[in-house]
Amino acid sequence: MEALKQELKNKIITTLNLEDITIEDIADNDPLFGDGLGLDSIDALELIVILDKDYGIKLVDPKEGKTIFQSIESMAAYISANRTK
Amino acid sequence: MAKGVAITGMGIISSIGNSVEENYISLIENKIGISRIKNISTIHADVIKVGEIDKTNEELVAELNLNDDNNFSRTAMIGTIAAKQAVENAGITSINEFRTGLISATSVGGMDMTEKHYYDYFKHPELVKYIACHDGGDVAEKIADQLSLKGMVTTISTACSSAANSIMLGARLIKTGKLDRVIVGGADGLAKFTINGFKTLMILSDDFNKPFDNERKGLNLGEAAAYLVLESDEIVEKQNKKVLARVSGYGNANDAFHQTASSENGDGAYLAMKKAFEVSGLKPSQIDYINVHGTATPNNDLSEGRALLRIYQDEKVPDFSSTKPFTGHTLAAAAAIEAVYSVLAIQNNVVYPNLNFENQMEEFELQPQTALKNKNIEHVLSNSFGFGGNCSTLIFSK
Amino acid sequence: MNKTYINGVGCISTQKTFDTVFLEEAIYDNNKTVLTIIPPVYKDYISPAASRRMAKGVKNGIVASALALRDAKVENVDAIITGTGLGCIEDSEKFLKNILDNNEEFLTPTSFIQSTHNTVGAQIALNLQCKGYNFTYVNGAVSFESALLDAKMQIEENDANSILVGGIDETGDYTISLFKLAGRVKDESNLPADILNSTSSGAIYGEGGAFFVLEKDKKETTYAEVLDVAIKNTLDISEIEDEIAAFLSTNNLQVSDIDALVLGFNGNADSDIYYKTISEKAFAATPQLYYKHLSGEYDTASAFALWMAAKIIKTQEIPEIVKANSIEKPAYKTILLYNQLNGKNHSFTLISK
Numbered sequence: 001m002e003a004l005k006q007e008l009k010n011k012i013i014t015t016l017n018l019e020d021i022t023i024e025d026i027a028d029n030d031p032l033f034g035d036g037l038g039l040d041s042i043d044a045l046e047l048i049v050i051l052d053k054d055y056g057i058k059l060v061d062p063k064e065g066k067t068i069f070q071s072i073e074s075m076a077a078y079i080s081a082n083r084t085k
Numbered sequence: 086m087a088k089g090v091a092i093t094g095m096g097i098i099s100s101i102g103n104s105v106e107e108n109y110i111s112l113i114e115n116k117i118g119i120s121r122i123k124n125i126s127t128i129h130a131d132v133i134k135v136g137e138i139d140k141t142n143e144e145l146v147a148e149l150n151l152n153d154d155n156n157f158s159r160t161a162m163i164g165t166i167a168a169k170q171a172v173e174n175a176g177i178t179s180i181n182e183f184r185t186g187l188i189s190a191t192s193v194g195g196m197d198m199t200e201k202h203y204y205d206y207f208k209h210p211e212l213v214k215y216i217a218c219h220d221g222g223d224v225a226e227k228i229a230d231q232l233s234l235k236g237m238v239t240t241i242s243t244a245c246s247s248a249a250n251s252i253m254l255g256a257r258l259i260k261t262g263k264l265d266r267v268i269v270g271g272a273d274g275l276a277k278f279t280i281n282g283f284k285t286l287m288i289l290s291d292d293f294n295k296p297f298d299n300e301r302k303g304l305n306l307g308e309a310a311a312y313l314v315l316e317s318d319e320i321v322e323k324q325n326k327k328v329l330a331r332v333s334g335y336g337n338a339n340d341a342f343h344q345t346a347s348s349e350n351g352d353g354a355y356l357a358m359k360k361a362f363e364v365s366g367l368k369p370s371q372i373d374y375i376n377v378h379g380t381a382t383p384n385n386d387l388s389e390g391r392a393l394l395r396i397y398q399d400e401k402v403p404d405f406s407s408t409k410p411f412t413g414h415t416l417a418a419a420a421a422i423e424a425v426y427s428v429l430a431i432q433n434n435v436v437y438p439n440l441n442f443e444n445q446m447e448e449f450e451l452q453p454q455t456a457l458k459n460k461n462i463e464h465v466l467s468n469s470f471g472f473g474g475n476c477s478t479l480i481f482s483k
Numbered sequence: 484m485n486k487t488y489i490n491g492v493g494c495i496s497t498q499k500t501f502d503t504v505f506l507e508e509a510i511y512d513n514n515k516t517v518l519t520i521i522p523p524v525y526k527d528y529i530s531p532a533a534s535r536r537m538a539k540g541v542k543n544g545i546v547a548s549a550l551a552l553r554d555a556k557v558e559n560v561d562a563i564i565t566g567t568g569l570g571c572i573e574d575s576e577k578f579l580k581n582i583l584d585n586n587e588e589f590l591t592p593t594s595f596i597q598s599t600h601n602t603v604g605a606q607i608a609l610n611l612q613c614k615g616y617n618f619t620y621v622n623g624a625v626s627f628e629s630a631l632l633d634a635k636m637q638i639e640e641n642d643a644n645s646i647l648v649g650g651i652d653e654t655g656d657y658t659i660s661l662f663k664l665a666g667r668v669k670d671e672s673n674l675p676a677d678i679l680n681s682t683s684s685g686a687i688y689g690e691g692g693a694f695f696v697l698e699k700d701k702k703e704t705t706y707a708e709v710l711d712v713a714i715k716n717t718l719d720i721s722e723i724e725d726e727i728a729a730f731l732s733t734n735n736l737q738v739s740d741i742d743a744l745v746l747g748f749n750g751n752a753d754s755d756i757y758y759k760t761i762s763e764k765a766f767a768a769t770p771q772l773y774y775k776h777l778s779g780e781y782d783t784a785s786a787f788a789l790w791m792a793a794k795i796i797k798t799q800e801i802p803e804i805v806k807a808n809s810i811e812k813p814a815y816k817t818i819l820l821y822n823q824l825n826g827k828n829h830s831f832t833l834i835s836k
Contacts, residue, residue, distance in 0.1 A: 015591075017535035038532060041346060045285060046591045053589040062287045128587045187716075191621075192599070200579055206664055216665040219658075220782075221568055221600060221621025226827065229716050238716035238828075239629040240622040242570075242600035250618055254633065261636055281582050282595035339563075339608040339617040344596050356614055472596065473605025475617055 004076045011050055016043050028073045036071075044069060056084030089331030089365070089482055090256040091321045094175025094314035096167040096270075097425045099412050100136035100307055104170065108422075109429050112437050113457055117411050119293055119305050124159075125197075127277055129284060132291050136307025136413025137275060138163060149231075156214040158195030160310075161227040164272030167310035168228045171268060175314035176326070183265035183320060186237035188255045189225035189312075190247030190271030192417040194218065194240075197276045224272055237264065242417065244471030245378075246337070247271050248311070249420035249479050253335040255315045265320055270312030270421035279416065280306060286345060288382045294414075295441040296379035296407035297386050297453045304380045307413025311421035313428075330428040333464070334367060334480030336360025345472050346384050351392030353476035354378075354468065358396050361478040367464060369396050372403045372480070374436045376423050376467040377453070379407025380414050389468060390451050404454040406439035420469035420477065427465040427481045434462050487638045489706040489834070490645075491555025491696035493547040494790040495523060497689045498777050501550060505794050506802040511776050513675040516668050517659055518689040518779040536593050537606070538571035540653040543692035544603035545610060548647055555696035555704050561643035562616035563604050564634050565651060566626030568782020570600040572655040580657070603651050603692075616643065624747075624824035625714045626650060627783040628832060632712040638699045649694035650783025659688065667825075669750055678750045678776040679807055686749035689779015693786035695793070706793035707818075710734055710833040718829050723757055724765050727821065730831045741769050742815045743795065745788050746807065747822035748773045749780040754826045761821070762807070770815075771807040785822040789832060792818045796836050 009023045012032075016039065030036045033044070044065045051057040051068075057079065059065060068078045097104070100118025101111035111118065118136045127133075140148070145162040146155065157165070168187070172180065195218025202212045217223055225240045237258075241250045248271030255269035273279075283289050283306060290303035321328060338360060340353025347353065362369060378389055393402050408426055415422055430436065439453030465481045494500040497518035499508045512518070520543065525534055528546045537545070544565070552558065569575075574597035581590050596602070601619035608617050616637065620629035627650030637643040662668045669676060669685035676687055697709065711734050718726055731737055744766045746758040762771050772795075778787040795801055795815050820832040 019535060020531045040343075042344065042536070042592055042596065045287060046593065048287070049285075049589055049591045194621075200582070203579060203583060206661055213665055216661050219569070220623055221570070221626070222623040222828070225622060226716065235715065235717040237714045238622065239620055239625055239714065241618060242621040243604075243617070243619050244599050244601060254618075257636060257640070261640065263636070277582055277587070278579060278595075281587055281590050282578065282592070282598075284587075285590045285592035285595055337616050337618065339605070339614050341608045341612050341614050344602070344605065344609070345592075352614065471601070472599050473601040473617070474608060475601060475605065 089333030091328045094171045096170025097311040099309035158198040158218040159274035161224045163310040168312040171312040185266040186264045188251040190251040190417045243475040246469040246471035246475045246477040247417035249469040249477035256332045271418040272310035273416040273418045275308040294381035296381040299444040301381045305413040307415040309415035309418040330431045333482040334361035334365025340474030347388035351388040354392035357476040357478040373462045375405035378468040404436045410440035485699040487709040491551040493550025494693040495543040496691035538597040540571045544651045547692040548694040551694040560645045560647045562646045564630040565604040566620040566630040574598045576655045624828035627786040628830035645698045650786030651692035652781040654690045681750045681752045686751045686780040693790045707796040707834040713831045715829045743770045743818045745820040749775040770810045772805045773807045
C-alpha cells in the first residue's frame with residue numbers, strides 16, 4: 001500500500017506536470033482538489049485515464065471520481081480493491 | 086429599432102437532409118439523423134451515436150465533379166455543396182459583381198484527411214497533396230475557389246460558436262459598408278480527432294441525446310455545413326431580391342470561467358444574449374422561439390438554462406427547443422445549420438420539437454417545447470457556445 | 484468615426500524582441516531553414532500552476548499580450564481578437580499521434596483542449612477575466628489581418644474602446660517535416676538563403692506571437708494610427724499594382740505618400756515575384772523593408788511586421804538589418820505593409836504617425 005501511494009504521487013506529479021511539487025509535498029490525506037493540491041476537473045479526467053491505463057479500472061461517469069480522488073489515501077484504497085492489473 | 090441585415094439565400098447539408106427542403110421536412114416530421122457511424126472506422130463505433138451525412142467521400146467527389154487530382158477534405162466538400170446551394174438560392178450569377186466576401190467557420194477543417202494519411206505521407210507521394218488540408222483556412226479557400234470568389238475570405242474558429250461568429254462578422258461587414266454581399270456559415274466533417282477529444286472529456290452520450298432532460302448523459306457528435314447569403318439593402322432594392330429573413334441582433338461574450346466548461350450561472354451566455362438584444366433593439370418578451378444551444382451535456386444545459394432565467398427574470402421563457410437530437414452537435418457548423426432552421430421557423434411559423442425530452446431538470450422549472458407547434462414567429466433567438474468560454478447569440482427577424 | 488491607435492506592443496519571436504530596444508541584437512542566420520523562438524522567462528509572467536498545461540503558443544501569447552498591456556499602460560481591455568494559422572500545432576500533433584499510436588485508447592483531454600484554435604484568446608481572457616468580445620481567425624496568411632480588421636471595426640463602431648489583438652503561431656516538429664515534404668520549407672541544399680534574391684522555391688519558416696493594444700484615443704504611449712486594412716483572397720501578379728493603387732486611393736493617398744513599404748519576402752522565388760513586381764516598378768523610389776529573414780515565415784508573421792512598422796513610426800529609425808534597399812526618407816510618417824503566402828491571402832495594412 002505504501003509503495004502504491006508513492007507510485008501514485010509520482011504519477012500525479014509527472015502526468016499533471018506539477019513542476020514545483022515534490023513527493024514530500026503531498027501528504028496521504030491532503031485533498032487533491034480545491035484547497036489542497038489545487039487540481040481541477042481536467043486533472044480529474046487525466047486521473048481517470050491513469051486508473052484505466054495502469055490499473056485496469058474503467059470509470060464511466062466522471063462523477064465517480066469525486067470520492068475516489070479525494071486524497072492519495074482514498075485513491076490507493078480504491079485501486080487496491082478494484083485493480084485488474 | 087434597426088432593420089437588420091437581409092438574408093437572401095441559404096444552403097445546407099446535414100444528417101437530416103441534403104438541401105434546405107429536406108432538412109425542413111425532417112424537422113417537422115421527426116426524422117432524426119442520429120445513428121451508428123459508417124464512414125469512419127473507430128473503436129468507439131459501438132458505443133457512440135453520431136449525426137452523419139449519408140454520403141461517402143466518393144459520392145461527394147462525384148457530386149461536385151472534382152478531378153481525380155483534387156485534394157478536398159470531407160469538410161471542404163460538404164462546405165462547398167452548402168455554399169453553392171446558398172449562392173444559387175440567392176440568385177447570384179456573377180459572384181464578383183459586387184464587393185463579395187466569404188466568412189467561413191470550422192473547428193478542425195480538413196482534419197479528416199490529416200488523420201487518415203498522417204503517417205503515410207512519407208511513403209506515398211500521391212498523398213502529399215492532402216497536407217494542405219490541415220490549414221485552418223483550407224476549407225474557405227476551396228469554397229472561394231469553387232465559387233470563383235476573389236475578394237475577402239476568412240475563417241473563424243471559436244470551437245462550437247464559430248459559425249454564429251461568422252454570421253455576426255458578415256452582418257457587421259454589411260452594416261459598416263465594407264462589403265455589399267457576404268456568404269457566411271460553417272462546415273465540420275466528423276473526424277476521429279474530434280470523436281476522441283470529446284470522448285476524453287467524457288461528454289459523449291451512448292444513447293440519443295436528450296437536451297434539457299434531467300437524465301441527459303451528454304452529446305452526440307454530428308457533421309454538417311450550412312451557408313447563408315447576406316446582402317446590403319442597396320442590392321436587395323436594386324435587384325428586387327426576396328428577403329428570407331433578417332439578422333437583427335448579435336452578441337459575443339466570454340465566460341472567462343474554464344477552458345471547456347461553462348460557468349454555473351452562465352455569465353457568458355447571459356452577456357451574449359444581452360448584447361444581442363441591445364443590438365436588435367428588441368425586448369426579450371418579443372422573442373417567439375429560442376433555438377437553444379442545448380447540447381445535452383449536464384453542464385451546458387444547466388448553465389444555459391440559468392442564463393435564460395436570468396434574461397427573462399419574472400417573465401415566461403418563450404417556447405424553446407434544441408434541434409441537436411435531430412442532427413447531433415455539428416460543432417463549428419452548428420450555429421449555421423441552426424440559423425437556417427431559425428429562418429425556416431420564421432418562414433413557416435413553426436417551433437420545432439425538442440425530441441427525447443422526458444423529465445424536467447431538478448434545478449429549475451424549464452420545459453422545452455416537445456411537439457411541433459404552429460404559431461406566428463416574428464423573432465427567433467439562437468444560442469451557440471464553445472470551448473474557451475466563447476458564447477454567441479444571434480437574433481433573426483421576419 | 485473613431486480612429487484606431489496602436490498604444491502598446493509586445494512581441495515574442497525568433498529574435499530577441501523583448502527586453503531590447505529595437506532589433507539591435509537581431510541576427511540574420513541564413514544557414515537555417517527553420518528558425519525557433521527565443522523564449523522569455525515564462526515564470527516571470529505565468530505561475531507554474533497555471534502554465535503546467537499550456538502549449539508553447541499559449542505561453543507566448545500570454546507573455547506578448549502582457550507586454551503589450553504593460554506598454555500601453557492598461558490593465559484590461561474590452562475585447563480580445565487573435566489570429567493563428569495552425570493554432571497550438573504541437574498539441575494537435577500530440578493528440579493525433581496518441582490516437583493513432585494507441586488505437587484510440589488511454590487518451591487524455593489536455594492536448595485536445597490545447598489544440599482548439601481559440602485556446603490562446605480564451606486563456607488570455609481567463610487570465611484577465613475579460614468577459615468581452617473574443618474572436619479567433621484562422622485563415623492562413625490573413626489570420627492576423629482578419630483580427631486587425633475586426634478590431635478596427637469594433638473601435639469604429641464604438642463597440643469597444645480598447646482591444647487586445649494578436650497573431651500567434653508555433654512550429655511543431657512533425658508538421659514542419661510534412662511542410663518540408665510538401666515543398667513549403669526551403670530545402671537544405673538551397674542554403675545559404677538569399678531571401679531578397681532567391682532563385683529556389685520554399686520558404687524559411689519560423690514562429691512567434693505579437694500583440695497590440697488598440698485604442699480609440701491617442702495618448703503618450705501611442706505608436707501609430709491604423710488607417711486601413713484590406714484582405715483579398717486571390718490576385719494575379721498583373722493585378723497587384725492596380726490593387727494597391729486602389730487601396731491607397733480609398734485612403735486619399737498615392738504611392739509617393741508612402742514613406743516605407745514593408746514586404747513579406749520569404750525566400751520562395753515562386754511567390755516572392757508578387758513583391759518583386761511592385762518593388763521594382765511602382766515603389767522603386769520608396770524605402771523598402773523586409774523581415775521574414777529575421778522572423779521566418781508563418782501564417783501570422785505579418786504581426787511581426789506590424790510590430791516592426793509601429794516601432795519605426797514611433798522611433799523614426801529603421802534598423803539596417805531590415806532595409807531591402809538604400810533609399811531613405813527624412814521622416815517616416817506613413818507605412819504600407821503588403822503580405823501574401825504562396826500567391827494567396829493578400830493583405831494590405833496602412834499605418835501612419
